[in-house]
Amino acid sequence: MTAPVRDVKSKRYHLLQTHGDSWVGSFEASASSILWGELFPEKERNFLRQVLQEGSQNFGIKDTFQLEYRIAWNPIAKQQMEARGETLDGKLVILIHGYTGRITDSWGWAKMVKPLWKQGFTVCLLDMPGFGRSSINLRWNAPLASWQHLDAIVLSKFIEGMRFRKPASLVTYRESCQSVLRLFRESPHLVSSQHALIDPIFTLDDVYPLEAPYGAHSKEWIAEKPGKQAIEFDKFLGRSKTFLWTIFTGTSDATCGREALQVVMRCRQHLTMRICLSHVTKEFICESRAGANGASLNAHVLFFCKYMRDRLAAFIAGVEKAPKEIPPWALEVSSTTTSSSLGSKSLPSVDSPAGKAREFNALETVQEVAEVLSRCTTARQESRPGSHASAREAALFCITLREVASFAGWAVQAEDFVGQLPQGKLKKHSGQPSLLPSLCLAVHLHANMARLWN
Incomplete structure (x- = not known):
């Protein structure tokens, strides 16, 4: 005391x-x-x-x-x-x-x-x-x-x-x-x-x-x-x-x-x-x-x-x-890029600056990457229910997860985690040529996560 x-x-x-x-x-x-x-x-x-x-x-x-x-x-x-x-x-x-x-x-x-x-x-x-x-x-x-x-x-x-x-x-x-x-x-x-x-x-x-x-x-x-x-x-x-x-x-x-x-x-x-x-x-x-x-x-x-x-x-x-x-998520932000680097394990809200501009190398596991991506797709699906674009974006993020993880040297974890994702959306949308340009952006995610939302 x-x-x-x-x-x-x-x-x-x-x-x-x-x-x-x-x-x-x-x-x-x-x-x-x-x-x-x-x-x-x-x-x-x-x-x-x-x-x-x-x-x-x-x-x-x-x-x-x-x-x-x-x-x-x-x-x-x-x-x-x-x-x-x-x-x-x-x-x-x-x-x-x-x-x-x-x-x-x-x-x-x-x-x-x-x-x-x-x-x-x-x-x-x-x-x-x-x-x-x-x-x-x-x-x-x-x-x-x-x-x-x-x-x-x-x-x-x-x-x-x-x-x-x-x-x-x-x-x-x-x-x-x-x-x-x-x-x-x-x-x-x-x-x-x-x-x-x-x-x-x-x-x-x-x-x-x-x-x-x-x-x-x-x-x-x-x-x-x-x-x-x-x-x-x-x-x-x-x-x-x-x-x-x-x-x-x-x-x-x-x-x-x-x-x-x-x-x-x-x-x-x-x-x-x-x-x-x-x-x-x-x-x-x-x-x-x-x-x-x-x-x-x-x-x-x-x-x-x-x-x-x-x-x-x-x-x-x-x-x-x-x-x-x-924004309502402002109270959830524990750290932003304005004052310090973002290496915290606690993930902020998807729409927050900490969620968008978080350094990619601060995400230590594939599960953390997936949680950030799933929050974004969930938020977009809720804001646009019934939209085919939101389903396509969900498939896009599921596919890019494998590319992101393998690029960062997490191939083993990526295979284990991606195997647990819904395969229906992967098979249904993986062959669309419109997704290829977005897949190329995954290579650059290690430098700046904000590009994914631009």
Whole structure:
């Protein structure tokens, strides 16, 4: 049984001298109590302890801002930063927490550090003013109203202070999506083309406030206003060539954000190519408490399933497009080609990326090959009952099994296993000349299983 963590170890205290004998203090959940919780397996825990560092930036706008952040440096970017004071070709992604609810500090994005870091990013988890250890004029409890009207300027100052030549990508949650949209409008040169918004809370009036011109009738102006705001929304998306993946988990707070985006896409229909709306359940993305047993203070982490972590990291990197619909087999995927090789014995669903793009040499027995092939034929037969094509495909896969197995050096196992397959379909369809081109493709299955479905 795991021993409970002592109360003193679950907290981290901070003291700061303001002037003379005046001190200010704060405390937060310690890194040990968070990383040693059950949300982080041993490999991920060791990775975060090794690469995750802390940093801070100070700058002045109207007041003096002290922004704290956690960062996982890309090795090449870190070398360039230490040698030159800036990075020439490094990629930066900034993840920002929400301003209300449970995910209100940089630890909320801890589960996304490793997938993004593997895509070559320097991953920055930012604490906005008044959250975590970030402060305004050394006030850790700075109210949101004191700086929210300056949020776009705060973010632009922070991005410039990171000294990356390339523009930054942003992943935001809840109210911080509003801050990022204002940043897009005011400083499009600082942002890249791929961004993700999770449960965005904003209205078009928050991002593009428009006042009625003199003499305008209230009813007519109310009817025209969304269209004018959609035009402004279209301008910055086109100017920065931005693609947005907005993910909704079903929370009632994000209804206003979904309605605002739907209005924009309805008024400017071509924006459906740049804005992707995805709806998921709590099984895919949820807020989870991170902390060791017995800790009196726990942080909360945004927990992603394996499929969502890999898809989100690949989208931000520009490797994949955002999926408009999340398939039902996504929760079954235990490993995908995005983050690791596929050598697991457990076979995923036939239509999953793991089932389609699985490396052929990772299938160790003929039975595993047959199971993948039978799942595909079964799925196609169920989707097209009574179709002669599905019967022909079933025969094709039965025949190619012998060719595949013999090519990989499994001739003995192939003979034993193919002998157990229905011979009626083999005899009925084996003589059709239309199957010969497909049989030739079996030779190449050892390099890429995905060709079988193309």
